[in-house]
Amino acid sequence: MPLSFEDMLDEFRALGGVADNIALKEGRFGRGLFAADPERPVRLHVPEALLVETVNVAFENGALRIAPGVAMGARAKAFVEAYEQEFSWGPGRRHTEHLLGLFREAPAPLRALLAQPFNTDAWLVEPTPKTVQDRFIGSRAIRYRGRAVLMPMMELVNHGHAGRYETENGITLSGRFAGELLAAYEICDPLRLFNKWGFACSGEPMALSLAMRVDTRSGPIVVERGEVQLDPARRPFYPDVRNENGVLKLSYLMLGHMNYPRLAKGNFYRILRDAGRSEAEETFDKIQHVNRLQFYKLIAASEDASPELARLLRDMARYQLEALSCSVGVREV
Amino acid sequence: MALSWDEMLSELRALGGTAENLCLRQGPYGRGLFAIDPAKPVRLRVPDNLLLDLRHLGFVDGEFRVAPDAPVGERERRFHEAYQRDFSWGTGHAEAEELLKLIHAAPPGLRALLDTPFNAYLWLVEPTPHAVQQRYLGTRVIRYKDRWTVMPVVELANHGHTTPYEVGDGVGLSGVFEDEILAEYQVCDPWNMFAKWGFAGAEPVAMSLAMGIQDKVGEIVIERAAVDLAPDKVPFFPEVKTEGGKLVLSYMMLGHKKYPRLARGIFRRIMRDAGRPDADETFDRIQHVNRTQFLKLAAVSEDADPALGRLLRSVVRLQLEAMSCSIGAREV
Numbered sequence: 001m002p003l004s005f006e007d008m009l010d011e012f013r014a015l016g017g018v019a020d021n022i023a024l025k026e027g028r029f030g031r032g033l034f035a036a037d038p039e040r041p042v043r044l045h046v047p048e049a050l051l052v053e054t055v056n057v058a059f060e061n062g063a064l065r066i067a068p069g070v071a072m073g074a075r076a077k078a079f080v081e082a083y084e085q086e087f088s089w090g091p092g093r094r095h096t097e098h099l100l101g102l103f104r105e106a107p108a109p110l111r112a113l114l115a116q117p118f119n120t121d122a123w124l125v126e127p128t129p130k131t132v133q134d135r136f137i138g139s140r141a142i143r144y145r146g147r148a149v150l151m152p153m154m155e156l157v158n159h160g161h162a163g164r165y166e167t168e169n170g171i172t173l174s175g176r177f178a179g180e181l182l183a184a185y186e187i188c189d190p191l192r193l194f195n196k197w198g199f200a201c202s203g204e205p206m207a208l209s210l211a212m213r214v215d216t217r218s219g220p221i222v223v224e225r226g227e228v229q230l231d232p233a234r235r236p237f238y239p240d241v242r243n244e245n246g247v248l249k250l251s252y253l254m255l256g257h258m259n260y261p262r263l264a265k266g267n268f269y270r271i272l273r274d275a276g277r278s279e280a281e282e283t284f285d286k287i288q289h290v291n292r293l294q295f296y297k298l299i300a301a302s303e304d305a306s307p308e309l310a311r312l313l314r315d316m317a318r319y320q321l322e323a324l325s326c327s328v329g330v331r332e333v
Numbered sequence: 334m335a336l337s338w339d340e341m342l343s344e345l346r347a348l349g350g351t352a353e354n355l356c357l358r359q360g361p362y363g364r365g366l367f368a369i370d371p372a373k374p375v376r377l378r379v380p381d382n383l384l385l386d387l388r389h390l391g392f393v394d395g396e397f398r399v400a401p402d403a404p405v406g407e408r409e410r411r412f413h414e415a416y417q418r419d420f421s422w423g424t425g426h427a428e429a430e431e432l433l434k435l436i437h438a439a440p441p442g443l444r445a446l447l448d449t450p451f452n453a454y455l456w457l458v459e460p461t462p463h464a465v466q467q468r469y470l471g472t473r474v475i476r477y478k479d480r481w482t483v484m485p486v487v488e489l490a491n492h493g494h495t496t497p498y499e500v501g502d503g504v505g506l507s508g509v510f511e512d513e514i515l516a517e518y519q520v521c522d523p524w525n526m527f528a529k530w531g532f533a534g535a536e537p538v539a540m541s542l543a544m545g546i547q548d549k550v551g552e553i554v555i556e557r558a559a560v561d562l563a564p565d566k567v568p569f570f571p572e573v574k575t576e577g578g579k580l581v582l583s584y585m586m587l588g589h590k591k592y593p594r595l596a597r598g599i600f601r602r603i604m605r606d607a608g609r610p611d612a613d614e615t616f617d618r619i620q621h622v623n624r625t626q627f628l629k630l631a632a633v634s635e636d637a638d639p640a641l642g643r644l645l646r647s648v649v650r651l652q653l654e655a656m657s658c659s660i661g662a663r664e665v
Binding site: 261262279281282285286288289292293296299300303307311314315318321322325326327328329330 | 593594614618621624625628631657658660
């Protein structure tokens with residue numbers, strides 16, 4: 001018999017979870033979690049015992065199952081499987097399947113562009129049962145203590161910047177939320193959100209460069225798209241920089257930030273100065289220009305896709321371009 | 334009875350015009366002018382007696398007419414009316430009408446944005462027969478001897494960068510053209526092309542929207558006047574005035590595909606001459622404001638009729654592409 005949301009919450013609590021003042025509703029991002037009473041604080045906590053490593057997830061006859069040998073209580077296992085069936089994989093797989101189908105039907109030049117330079121490979125696979133499962137799991141997993149895990153209940157929270165996950169003895173989201181509970185899935189830009197989760201998110205404050213190589217008079221620069229580490233000991237949004245046989249390699253390069261519009265150039269100028277490279281201003285402009293042109297090309301190519309996919313891609317490109325534009329002036333770093 | 338292309342050209346020649354090696358065909362921009370033999374030169378000239386002042390033109394029952402008191406011979410009058418019926422207004426006004434209707438039916442948010450800051454007011458009028466006529470004629474005239482005149486046949490050339498108009502003893506086009514004969518309507522950016530002619534064209538240059546911006550010293554006012562490429566001036570250097578503490582620029586180039594270091598170079602020079610600090614940051618801000626407005630237009634156009642949405646997004650993209658061509662700076 002299907003679990004109701006209240007039944008599911010009862011069982012979740014019985015297994016050590018905390019779900020205070022939580023309601024499931026439709027919001028602007030689709031189904032999401034809300035404060036039942038916005039005047040009161042919310043607390044949602046998924047204990048470690050309910051976090052399932054993605055490598056331990058299997059599918060049998062279209063149902064999500066936890067692999068037999070996993071050290072997890074029978075009740076917890078039954079809960080996770082029932083939860084997935086009623087609230088996650090069960091209703092959510094169709095969206096993943098549909099999206100993969102849209103990409104599959106996209107015109108060849110658009111698919112080629114998405115593959116290179118946008119690295120949207122995860123969405124360019126043939127929509128088979130296996131790829132739908134992989135994509136679904138890939139878009140629901142979170143890094144917890146170095147492992148990719150599924151987090152029942154918490155994964156119903158949509159992406160945004162109203163709250164932050166805490167990762168002590170499980171995963172927690174708490175605080176007061178005037179509307180929907182939103183939490184940042186990752187510190188990244190609209191393109192990465194799209195590539196990983198398949199949605200276009202407005203209001204992401206930051207844009208990173210595409211992975212690229214740029215040749216300058218003082219030597220080549222390779223820009224990667226590594227993860228952003230906001231370690232308090234580091235300069236904000238300052239990438240790992242290494243010199244490999246005369247090639248200056250940056251683990252990522254922030255090109256714009258809505259809240260810190262002078263920072264992108266500041267970081268880049270500092271990197272080039274420290275590396276003894278010249279022409280920082282022109283090189284930064286060139287990298288910005290190459291990035292912008294690729295997104296304009298994507299917008300143009302998307303006009304020939306199905307209206308649904310075209311709109312999704314154009315929205316994502318526009319959000320990325322909005323954040324990319326937020327490089328105004330420079331500050332000393 | 335309808336005039337054939339050859340009959341029309343014969344009459345143009347009989348009235349003093351020149352039309353050599355010229356044909357009308359469908360090309361990538363719709364109907365346009367081509368060389369019959371691309372290896373041979375094309376010559377097209379419309380003489381003064383066929384360059385009619387806009388004030389003498391009108392419409393009766395939806396038909397193009399030269400005013401009874403127009404200072405023009407009877408044969409010229411007949412030529413104009415037949416030409417317009419068979420090659421211009423008669424066959425081409427539906428496009429202007431359609432665009433006016435699409436924009437008229439656009440969502441209010443989009444119309445408001447097209448009004449301010451985009452100043453596309455020419456397309457925001459009610460699509461009445463009179464408005465269609467005005468819009469149609471407005472896209473087909475040329476400034477000649479201090480008058481706005483219609484230029485039969487020459488106006489069939491689509492916009493591009495293969496040749497300028499020859500304006501002096503009449504109006505014409507000439508040269509050897511491997512492909513379509515494309516005349517440069519005006520030195521302007523994709524947005525201006527759309528606002529005036531209603532199409533999306535890939536221009537090399539992007540100008541700023543008209544705007545005001547405050548720096549530490551005072552206000553900077555940017556207008557969107559026509560670009561004057563006089564040989565004695567630094568290319569794309571606007572008229573600069575100081576009015577009561579305001580720095581007023583007649584226009585401001587933000588990017589150019591062929592001269593990517595020029596936009597910032599010119600702005601730095603203007604700011605230095607005016608004793609203003611922070612030229613680079615102000616330039617970045619102006620670029621940012623422009624990009625933000627065009628991205629907003631792209632967003633709002635998603636809710637328009639698909640044909641209008643696609644047209645506007647193309648214009649936006651072309652403008653942003655040209656605007657992006659500001660890389661580094663050169664001394665001006």
